[in-house]
Each structure stands twice: as structure tokens, then as C-alpha cells.
Amino acid sequence: GNSVTQMEGPVTLSEEAFLTINCTYTATGYPSLFWYVQYPGEGLQLLLKATKADDKGSNKGFEATYRKETTSFHLEKGSVQVSDSAVYFCALSDSKTGTASKLTFGTGTRLQVTL
């Protein structure tokens, strides 16, 4: 079945540091890949997505590239801010269309950014 593996956290960085959160996946077919973010006390919200190999998703300074050869979708940001402190979830969809495609989530990585 489908699975997503994320690096364990917490990740603690100083403001303006470079961020990488690793994500690898196992899936049949051609899944779409996502990063969701959960700020304290809130539900998850979509951060970025990529729907096919070599696509780069980007939003709010975050980027991730869909690498089929390494089955990876690592999240990066060049300069983090305190406001980026949150839990980040990598996810993939099964490739069905026309019905409710399901997402498989990783376990989440907590990011703590300090001044």
C-alpha cells in the first residue's frame, strides 16, 4: 500500500536559517504529492503540491520538487521566520479520479524557529 516517511522532529532552527524537511514515499501508479502545514490550535492547510514528476510546488517561500527517481518530495525554505513554527505533513494521493481520492499522510515534523 501507499506510505509516506518523514524525518522525525522536532527541528529547531534560528531565524533566517535554511530549512529542509525530508519526505520519501512508496506508491503504485502516479500519485500527487502535497505538503500541509498545521499552525498551533488550527486544522491543516495546504502549503504546496505537485502532480507529476519534476514538478516544483512553491508557496510562501517554501519549495518542494517531485523526484520520481528517488521517490522524494523534500520541503525547503531559504530563510525561516518565527511565524513558520508549525507542524508540517507530507502526503500523497492515490491516483483515482472521479471519486473521493484519499490522502496518505506522514507522521508530521514539528518545526520550532527561535530568534
Added chain:
Amino acid sequence: DVKVTQSSRYLVKRTGEKVFLECVQDMDHENMFWYRQDPGLGLRLIYFSYDVKMKEKGDIPEGYSVSREKKERFSLILESASTNQTSMYLCASSLRGGVGDSPLHFGNGTRLTVT
């Protein structure tokens, strides 16, 4: 903006009680989902629905049931609550079609404690 509203933020119930968790979305989405979120396990899909009165089991349906009598409302039912159902429950919705085309929109969650 899509709004997914979960009726309770915190809930405390006793073992053996019947528990209803309610979720309402205001954007006419066809698909609705119930996840539970546990530390170290990420999000796991309990049930989902792609149309009124339709439901499908997710990865961990045991001990749960659902009801979707109206398009905007999706209820999660714990027939006889047990302590291992203490968790954060997240409701989500999306438009019909592949998840690659339509992201999930999440509510803020209900933290259920069963004593």
C-alpha cells in the same frame, strides 16, 4: 473562503457513551472525510463520503460509524466510546474529482477525551 466547522473544540466523555462529532462545510463540496490525529502516527483516515448517503471505510473504521444525510454535514459516531479513542479528530472536505485537483480543507479539530 471555504469554512469547515466542527461543532466542539473539546469534548470529554465516559467509557461506553455514544458520541457524536459533527462537521459542516459551506462550499458545496461533494467529498468529506474524518481523520484522527495521534502523536507519532500522523493522520489516519477513518471514513469518507463522496456523496449524500454514500460512505466508504478508511484505514481505521473499527469502532466508528458515519452519517451523511445532507451534503454539507458529515457526522462521526462512536457507538460505545473507549479510552483508546481519545484523540484529535479532524474533518475535511474537497470538491469532487482527484485530490490532485482539489485540496482538502480542514476544520480546526475536536479533541476528544474518553475517561
